[in-house]
Amino acid sequence: MKQIIILTVNNKVYEIAVAPNRTLTQVLREDLNLTGTKEGCGIGDCGACAVIMDGRPVNSCLVLAVQANGSDITTIEGIAEREKLHPVQQAFVEHGAIQCGFCTSGMIISAKSLLDKKPKPSELEIREAISGNLCRCTGYQKIVEAIMDASQKMKK
Amino acid sequence: MKQFSVINTRLPRIDAHAKVTGDAQYAADLSMPNMLYGALLQSPFAHAKILNIDISKTKRLVGVKDIITAKEAGLIKYGVSPARYDETLFCDKKVRYIGDEIAAVAAVDIETALEAVSLIKVDYEPLPVILNVFDAIKEGAPAIHDDFPNNICAEVHQEFGNVEEGFKQSDYIRTDKFVNKKQDGAFLEPQACIAVYDLNENLTLYTSTQSPHYVQRTVAMVLNIPIGKIRVVQPYVGGGFGPKAAANSIELSACLLSKRTGRPVKMGFTREQVFLHSRGRHQFYHELTTGVKKDGTIVALKNTCYLDGGAYASFGIATVYYAGSLLGGPYKLANMKYDGYRVYTNKPACGAQRGHGGVVARAAWEQQLDIIAEELGMDPIEFRLKNIMQRGDVTCNDLNMSSLGMRESLEAVRDGSGWVRKKGKLPKGKGIGVACGFFVSGAGYPIYRSETFHSTAMIKLSEDGGTVDLFTAAAEIGQGSDTILSMIAAEALGVRFEDVKIHSGNTDFGVDLGAYSSRQTLMSGHAVKQAAENVKQQVLEVLSKKLNTPLEDMDIKDGLIIFKKGPVDCSSLKASYIKEHRGWAKFPTESQLTFQEAARIAYLEKGVIVGSGAYKPGELGGKYKGAAVGTSPAYGCSAQIVEVTVDMETGEVTVDNMTDAHDCGLAINRMNVEGQMQGSLSMGLGEALFEEVKFDKKGKIENPTLGEYRIPTALDMPNVNTIIIESNEPNGPFGAKEVGEGAIMPTIPAILNAIYDATGVRIKELPVTAERIYHALKEKEKGKE
Numbered sequence: 008m009k010q011i012i013i014l015t016v017n018n019k020v021y022e023i024a025v026a027p028n029r030t031l032t033q034v035l036r037e038d039l040n041l042t043g044t045k046e047g048c049g050i051g052d053c054g055a056c057a058v059i060m061d062g063r064p065v066n067s068c069l070v071l072a073v074q075a076n077g078s079d080i081t082t083i084e085g086i087a088e089r090e091k092l093h094p095v096q097q098a099f100v101e102h103g104a105i106q107c108g109f110c111t112s113g114m115i116i117s118a119k120s121l122l123d124k125k126p127k128p129s130e131l132e133i134r135e136a137i138s139g140n141l142c143r144c145t146g147y148q149k150i151v152e153a154i155m156d157a158s159q160k161m162k163k
Numbered sequence: 164m165k166q167f168s169v170i171n172t173r174l175p176r177i178d179a180h181a182k183v184t185g186d187a188q189y190a191a192d193l194s195m196p197n198m199l200y201g202a203l204l205q206s207p208f209a210h211a212k213i214l215n216i217d218i219s220k221t222k223r224l225v226g227v228k229d230i231i232t233a234k235e236a237g238l239i240k241y242g243v244s245p246a247r248y249d250e251t252l253f254c255d256k257k258v259r260y261i262g263d264e265i266a267a268v269a270a271v272d273i274e275t276a277l278e279a280v281s282l283i284k285v286d287y288e289p290l291p292v293i294l295n296v297f298d299a300i301k302e303g304a305p306a307i308h309d310d311f312p313n314n315i316c317a318e319v320h321q322e323f324g325n326v327e328e329g330f331k332q333s334d335y336i337r338t339d340k341f342v343n344k345k346q347d348g349a350f351l352e353p354q355a356c357i358a359v360y361d362l363n364e365n366l367t368l369y370t371s372t373q374s375p376h377y378v379q380r381t382v383a384m385v386l387n388i389p390i391g392k393i394r395v396v397q398p399y400v401g402g403g404f405g406p407k408a409a410a411n412s413i414e415l416s417a418c419l420l421s422k423r424t425g426r427p428v429k430m431g432f433t434r435e436q437v438f439l440h441s442r443g444r445h446q447f448y449h450e451l452t453t454g455v456k457k458d459g460t461i462v463a464l465k466n467t468c469y470l471d472g473g474a475y476a477s478f479g480i481a482t483v484y485y486a487g488s489l490l491g492g493p494y495k496l497a498n499m500k501y502d503g504y505r506v507y508t509n510k511p512a513c514g515a516q517r518g519h520g521g522v523v524a525r526a527a528w529e530q531q532l533d534i535i536a537e538e539l540g541m542d543p544i545e546f547r548l549k550n551i552m553q554r555g556d557v558t559c560n561d562l563n564m565s566s567l568g569m570r571e572s573l574e575a576v577r578d579g580s581g582w583v584r585k586k587g588k589l590p591k592g593k594g595i596g597v598a599c600g601f602f603v604s605g606a607g608y609p610i611y612r613s614e615t616f617h618s619t620a621m622i623k624l625s626e627d628g629g630t631v632d633l634f635t636a637a638a639e640i641g642q643g644s645d646t647i648l649s650m651i652a653a654e655a656l657g658v659r660f661e662d663v664k665i666h667s668g669n670t671d672f673g674v675d676l677g678a679y680s681s682r683q684t685l686m687s688g689h690a691v692k693q694a695a696e697n698v699k700q701q702v703l704e705v706l707s708k709k710l711n712t713p714l715e716d717m718d719i720k721d722g723l724i725i726f727k728k729g730p731v732d733c734s735s736l737k738a739s740y741i742k743e744h745r746g747w748a749k750f751p752t753e754s755q756l757t758f759q760e761a762a763r764i765a766y767l768e769k770g771v772i773v774g775s776g777a778y779k780p781g782e783l784g785g786k787y788k789g790a791a792v793g794t795s796p797a798y799g800c801s802a803q804i805v806e807v808t809v810d811m812e813t814g815e816v817t818v819d820n821m822t823d824a825h826d827c828g829l830a831i832n833r834m835n836v837e838g839q840m841q842g843s844l845s846m847g848l849g850e851a852l853f854e855e856v857k858f859d860k861k862g863k864i865e866n867p868t869l870g871e872y873r874i875p876t877a878l879d880m881p882n883v884n885t886i887i888i889e890s891n892e893p894n895g896p897f898g899a900k901e902v903g904e905g906a907i908m909p910t911i912p913a914i915l916n917a918i919y920d921a922t923g924v925r926i927k928e929l930p931v932t933a934e935r936i937y938h939a940l941k942e943k944e945k946g947k948e
Contacts, residue, residue: 042192043185045401047351048434052870055351083185096183100175103834106842107641108182109351109401115183134877141869143350143402144641146841147877149834 012076016041017085023072031067031075032056035082043083043112047141054140057113058082064120066139083112086119095119095157102153106144113140118154127158168721169654170897173834177646177665178399178639187399190355190371195427198357199228201420202276202430203412204266204283205439206258209509209862210293210307213257213265214286221268221282226275229424230283232266236419239385243377243409243514245611247316247476249308252385252415257290259307259474260509261863262439267416269428292862296448296471296506307474307507314507316472317480319487319789323559324498329463333454335538341451341527343929344855345471346444347437348516349874352401354440355431358417366422367394370414373403373638374677377610379670381410382418397668400640404846405515406442407640408679409477438856438867442514445482445505446471447523451531459541459549461532463498466490466524470505470513477514479505481610481792485520488793490528491558493569493601493800494550499559509862515679517846518602518907526851526929529598529912534925542586543597543916544577551599554890561785562793564601566900568826568890572802573599575824575886580804589920592811593819596916599802600908604828604892604901605682607783607794616777617682619673620690622652622698624772628762629749631658633665633694636675637687642903643835644683648691650831651896655695657719658758673775681901684831685797686778688896693776701772702758705765709736724756736764743767780894796894799905801825803844805913809921814936816918818848821910822884828892828900837885839902844883847910849875853930 009024016039023038032049035041035058044067047055051069058067059081086093092100095118105111114137121128121136128136133154134147142150181187218230233255240248254263266283270276293299293307299314306312330336356370366388372378375395383390400407413430420428432440452465468486472479487501518525536546548570556564576597577583585595609615621634633652639645649663666672675687699719706724707714710731718725724733733756740760744750751757765772784794806820823840830836853873857865866872891898911929919925924939 036192041185042188045189045352046191047353047401048869050434050868050870052434052868053351083183087184092180092183099183100179103173103176103838105176105179105182106643106838107351107402108178108187108399109189109641111182112185138876138878141351141874141876143348143404143846143874144842145838146843146845146875146883147880148841148882149838151877151882 010073012073014075015079017081025072027071027073029072031070031072034072035067041082041084045109045112047109054113054117055110057116057140059116059120064117083115086115093119094160095122095154098153098157102149102156104145104149104153110140110142114142114150122158122161126161130155167654169660170650170831171829172832174650174660174832176643177649189352189399189401190357190369191431193357193369193398194429195357195359198427198429199269199271199420199424200273200276201267201269201413201417201428202273202280203264203416204280206254206261206263206265208258208287208289209261210290211258211287212290213254214288216265217284220284221279224275224279224282226271227268227279228271229269229420230266231416231419241381241385242476243478243610244476244480247480250475252412260511262511263474264412267420269420269424292509294508294510294858294862296469296508299506299508307509311507316476316505316507317483319483319501319503321487321787321789322500326463326465326498326500329498330454333462334457335535336452336454337531337535338450338452339527339531339927341449341927343447343523343850345446345513346516346850346854347441347856347872348404348406348443349869349872350402350404353432353434353437354407354411354413356414356417357427357429358421359427360421360425365392365394366418367396368414368418369396369398371400371407372397373408373640373679375636375638375668375670376674376676377408378410378414382415385415386419386422395670397638403640403678404517405519405679408515408677409442411440434869435867438864439511441473441511442477444516444522445479445513447486449524449527451527453531453535455535455539457539459539459546461494461496461550464490464496465500468503468524470503471508472505473508473510473512475512477512479513482515482520484789484792486524488560489521490524491560491562491793492564493552493567493599495552495556497559510858517843518904519680521602522907522911525600525908526911526915529909530915530925533916544573544582547573547599560793561790562798564798565894566797566828566890566892567800568888569599569601569800571888572800572824572826575888576802576804576822579884579886580822582804592809592921594809594917594919594921595804595806596913596920597804598909598912598916599800600905601798601800602901602905602908603680603793603795604797604799604895605686605795606680607780607796608791609676616674616779618675618687618690619775619777620687620694621673621773621775622694624698624762624766626766627744627747628759628766629662631656631663633663633691634672635667635687635691636670636673637683638668638678640678642678642839643832644678644687646835647684647831648687651688651691652695654897655692656699657721659722662722681903684899684901685895688899689778690776692896693778694774697774697776698772701769701774702761702765705768706761709764719758722758723753724758724761736760740764797828797892797900799825799827799901801906801909803909803913805917807914807917807921809918809936811922811940814933814940816852816931816936818881818914820881823906824886824888825902825906826888826890827902828895829889829898830887831899833887836887836902840885840906841883843904843906844910845875845880847907848880848914851911851914851929851931853932855930
């Protein structure tokens with residue numbers, strides 16, 4: 008039996024009928040066509056599906072859509088302001104913090120959440136903040152460098 | 164004047180913007196109108212006869228549009244090496260591993276498709292399960308494939324020089340055994356695809372692959388469709404590392420289902436199915452015997468290896484050769500003997516993974532060389548330098564090191580890591596270790612015997628002259644080939660990077676064998692460079708005529724026409740471009756004649772300007788059986804130094820520092836080269852310390868998740884001091900060669916050697932878990948008592 012839920016996603020309000028077993032990842036990707044959120048495992052291991060829900064980063068594959076009813080969600084599509092990249096996105100571009108790109112959305116979500124809460128993190132704090140986001144390509148170094156650089160630039 | 168305008172810089176990736184905004188679409192992100200969803204039925208038994216398949220219940224389920232089994236799909240055998248085509252799309256008489264495919268269903272949604280496969284009733288008669296190579300080759304063991312009664316999928320016997328004679332000349336000989344565990348590619352994007360068979364009988368397959376070309380050939384062969392009717396298109400791909408380099412069961416199933424239903428069919432692997440499909444690193448059992456002289460000269464190497472291949476051959480024929488051939492360098496070695504056996508077991512098939520076939524052999528040997536250096540009282544770096552090959556050397560198995568910055572790499576890591584200050588002087592529990600390695604820069608021959616070009620490329624100029632469209636079938640899988648090939652095109656043509664628009668990963672754009680064996684930069688790079696030079700020539704020829712200036716007096720650089728012998732009056736051409744260009748955007752404002760203007764003039768003269776390029780290596784390697792595997796137009800090499808801390812109570816290892824020097828010939832994009840180095844080391848660290856696909860007694864994977872099959876996180880991987888060595892490869896475009904795989908070669912042994920330095924124990928079984936070190940330390944203590 009479907010249920011009507013209300014989600015605010017990237018500042019837009021949606022009223023959606025969802026089956027109770029649908030995950031937030033599925034609803035974002037399939038119902039709202041926001042495919043920037045990726046699914047790498049479906050059980051909360053990899054972090055590719057991370058979104059910001061009511062100010063906190065969550066693995067959207069572990070959230071049932073009905074649980075998210077009434078919440079405010081930011082996906083990767085909502086990070087850039089109009090045409091201007093967010094400083095974290097810009098730093099990922101400039102530092103070569105991207106290879107295949109499949110982890111990138113989740114990484115940027117985790118990094119932005121960290122910097123929103125803690126504008127001047129240490130390297131260890133950055134590594135802890137992205138430790139739930141797996142990346143098989145980069146060895147993480149350029150991602151960490153990009154987040155540090157973004158933190159510097161956002162301070163100014 | 165700087166030598167290059169575009170390459171040898173640190174430009175951001177061409178796809179970076181799409182990837183940071185979520186715009187980049189991967190196969191699972193695509194959908195089509197009227198699309199069906201497919202699902203697979205896979206075997207729950209590791210080895211069993213199929214007695215009966217009953218699809219009657221499935222047929223009655225509302226929403227099911229098609230069901231295919233071996234009966235519908237036929238039994239055409241396929242695989243990777245034509246010599247070992249041993250797979251059929253669906254099992255007919257028996258299943259050979261847990262996960263073997265039995266049927267596929269297409270339905271209106273994924274839930275219905277999954278329910279549909281669960282309603283297929285299969286009667287099995289279980290057979291004895293073989294999970295170990297040594298059980299598999301025992302006399303009387305049940306045959307997994309009827310054609311291979313002793314379960315040996317392939318064997319190799321090679322000898323170069325005379326190993327027995329070499330041992331006679333040696334002052335010191337030792338033998339060591341070494342074993343790793345089956346590793347998974349663990350790329351972040353599970354395979355997915357959509358097949359669309361249209362009313363004109365054209366098939367388009369959008370798929371997450373490393374080789375659109377090989378997938379196209381396999382689909383054509385298995386489904387009996389003319390190759391020209393099949394287009395394989397690669398959307399963005401979320402990593403591959405080897406396992407995505409051949410056609411898979413969902414690609415073939417989706418194509419057949421689409422052909423039969425006339426509707427687009429989408430299929431995807433779950434993470435568990437990624438582990439089941441596997442095709443990752445084999446398990447290798449090496450036994451190495453090395454003979455050296457007192458002065459440290461390496462004289463002879465005898466290498467015996469058994470590979471646990473799983474249920475099918477996949478890339479394994481190449482793997483079993485690589486496990487021998489890649490020890491031919493980077494040390495001077497006159498005598499080498501190799502006996503390799505790839506064995507079938509009832510496990511998911513193993514295939515190619517980063518550093519194909521050579522990673523474990525390298526780990527085993529570099530650790531043994533370290534032991535030998537210590538026995539001889541030599542510094543491990545001095546010992547390696549004494550034996551090192553250099554540019555122009557040819558290995559005993561006929562691999563030609565046309566460039567080789569091996570010595571430079573080793574010296575660079577020695578100096579960059581503080582080796583001299585640290586080696587032998589660190590406190591207990593801290594250690595430093597070194598290792599070297601090399602890898603092919605593109606396999607010298609295609610996987611199927613053919614005179615085919617390995618890479619082709621085509622460049623077309625837009626009618627306004629402002630955009631260079633580059634078409635290639637090369638496969639961007641995250642390694643950066645779109646960026647590198649665009650940079651090569653811009654450099655060779657003399658335009659700016661931002662003027663190039665790349666179209667890649669599509670079999671309609673030409674032939675390219677794909678992203679495996681570290682071949683895209685060198686091979687596709689050559690084809691692209693040729694195409695760009697061809698287009699440049701065409702534009703300059705028109706200019707030469709129009710301006711009455713000899714061709715050789717002109718050049719193109721940074722988007723401008725260069726007149727080498729002083730200014731030439733181009734005002735009439737510029738005026739005519741203004742007239743032509745009225746009402747269009749992007750007007751050239753430079754006072755000099757631009758490439759854009761020249762390209763428009765060329766178009767007006769000749770019609771659309773198109774140039775092409777094609778590359779294949781010349782004849783490479785020796786004449787002996789298997790000589791092709793290991794050949795390459797060039798070889799990249801790496802040296803690494805790793806520092807570790809080992810908790811002497813628990814055995815837990817922390818990797819503190821890594822220094823890597825890699826010779827990539829010439830870095831087309833320095834940022835990408837560093838990224839490949841760091842990523843390689845990360846995968847090596849994972850295999851060294853914790854990655855292992857585990858099986859229960861029935862052959863079921865115990866840890867088919869990214870949580871339990873542990874890959875390195877940001878907290879496991881230290882920062883790497885990356886040093887780029889450039890040896891200017893004569894066979895590479897602009898002197899470039901590989902970096903994607905050579906850089907993983909030394910990682911595991913450098914870690915092992917550092918662990919020994921920290922603890923005094925040698926671990927010869929991967930992964931080096933805390934438990935393994937703990938027990939080794941206890942054993943050592945006992946020995947002392």
